[in-house]
Amino acid sequence: MSTEISPESAFPGPRRVFQKLNEKPLRDDLIFYFAIVAVASVLFMMLPLLTGETAEIDGLHLIWFLVAGTLIVLVQGLITGAVALLAVSLVEHFFLLFVDVHREFEQTMKSTVYALSPLILFSWAVLLKIPFAGLLFLAWFCLSTFFGVRIFHEKSKDRAVFVALATGVVLAFYLHRAVGI
Template identity: 80%
Template sequence: MSTGTIITGLRHRFRQLNEKPLRDDLIFYFAIIAVASVLFMALPLLTGEAAETDGMHRAWFIVAGTLIVLVQGLITGAVALLAVSLVEHFFLLFVDVHREFEKTMKSAVYALAPLILFSRAVLLGVSFAGLLLLAWFCLSTYFGVWIFHEKSKDRAVFVALATDAILAFYLHRWTVGPWLAL
């Protein structure tokens, strides 16, 4: 599969997503968060790393823990979506955007979804996972700005790189932190 085919496919997919209402995108985003939260709670249980309890205490521990992690994930996901959308929209102001905030939030949904779903790989210490997720975030932001906001490629690159730089600054412990320890 060539790079041109991948870019053409992504551009086509983002154009299809642009026609959907924001409500559908938010449902998708919060479904991703719910799945990631439940997996985050279930993985220690499946690998045997969970606290040693038995009987009804274990069942209540699983139910309560899953609900707490789910609510915490939904709240954190909503705050992250709003924060990234605001940062991206701030940089869009530099390129003279007159579109509504809805398009920016739509772009942030599709840029953040893989980060949330595959963040466990970073926590497990998979090599280069943080950098790969950051690169995917940058590419998704580029396509979101280019397609959703109908900006030129150079302006989309500026917004994507600036937003990615801010995210990399805040997530530096997970992206470049493991190499600083070497």
């Protein structure tokens, strides 16, 4: 009996990962997405504490400020996350119409969930002005969108590249200050 791990099972490629994600229902993907949004929202609230830029509030007022602030930022983050998911999904689906999409909008939302999740979770890097973080995130978004369209919509490489780049250009246009373009 061999205990060796094959390279394919140790490091599955993006194609295999997206194929496994395609088997899951959209509900699980949305739960994952909104969990990421909630974590990122709490991180944004805690960012001033971690960088030492806190307000001069002492004692019990600081606790209430943190609790109320966290709840407000969490609700605001969930609403913004829902709007961002819908907006980017609509843009991606719009470009999919040019390449003759035959899949439902749910497949587009699945693709968008996995393209936006890392951007949302690590967006603090842009706020901390880490060099080229925005461009790196944009490249990651385009690559994730490519695999999402390729697997979830079963499109050819050239059509998936078109949709990924077109959606990335629209996203870069609206977020050009954050991306650094």
